[in-house]
Amino acid sequence: MTWHVLGAGSLGTLWAARLARAGLPVRLILRSDERLADYTRAGGLTLIEQGAPQRYAIAAETLDNDAPIQRLLLASKAYDALDAAKRLAPRLAQDATVVLLQNGLGSQDAVARHLQGRRCVYASSTEGAFRQADFQVVFAGAGHTWLGDPLRPTAPQWLADLQAAGIPHQWSAEILDKLWRKLALNCAINPLTVLHDCRNGGLRDYPGEVASLCAELTTLLQACGQAAAAEHLHEDVLRVIDATAANYSSMYQDVSQGRRTEIRYLLGYACAAANDLGLSLPHLSDVQRRLLAHLAARGLPLD
Ligand code: NAP
16 A cells, blocks of 8 residues: 655655665655656655665655545644645545654644544654755654554554564554653753753753743643653653753754744643643743744744
């Protein structure tokens, strides 16, 4: 069965290249004729692993193609996922599966609501990749991807394709725990790195702020029924700060390069959840207020 991959960005390329390398049928979906012409000129997708580039001439089409889709990997940013799903909905078979690779929370539920009937598998990945140039992606960090379906706990048979492609993965009946935990880690680290203009390790100079955020995020996770995701959060945040001390967070990189952030699906989602529950989390709200002001001052989108 063909893997349709929407988005020839970092993760889309990382998945498409490995699936194609394993001899599995893959088709890329690009946003316009112009992007398709750029892709044709580039001669395919290039994945650079340990400094070695390898080109994959994967077939590609635009959103306007009308051939039916049985399996879709949606590899856009969270803020683009619903629009992309709306564009592709008429092409999706009733028993199609859609794998959602977005970080944070909120976009997956929005897509699943729109695509009712189709199986939506949520993914949480610690793999790292970045775009070096158009259609050229560097595989920057080995990691793992958890996949799960909040509505149906049975693992799908196509996981064998991921095995064949060497994509490290695990089916998880608790995918929402994984996504919440990752969101909480992100909320405790990424916004502060932007506000303090520092690498992750620079947060060692702000232990009180980190501790206050972790305490409030723990309260939030517990109130949202995510007690497992709340366990030892502060310890884990300190561990991540140490383990990634030399790195700039993804939000830091987005802001410093003038790119739109996924704030609405990370800190914004946490603050909205607290609001819905009537929880007062003053440190989290204060960080959100300061971050929004920081983005506004740079002319970056606030959602
Ligand atoms: P990315 O490099 O920006 O790639 C997103 C791709 O989606 C772009 O190529 C974009 O096309 C494409 N796209 C968006 N809307 C589209 C549409 N309607 N039709 C066709 N293509 C469309 O993003 P990414 O880094 O792969 O991130 C994807 C998600 O994975 C994010 O939620 C991110 O937080 C998460 N994640 C990323 C990493 C990582 O290391 N990169 C790790 C873990 C999680 P254009 O090129 O035309 O703009």
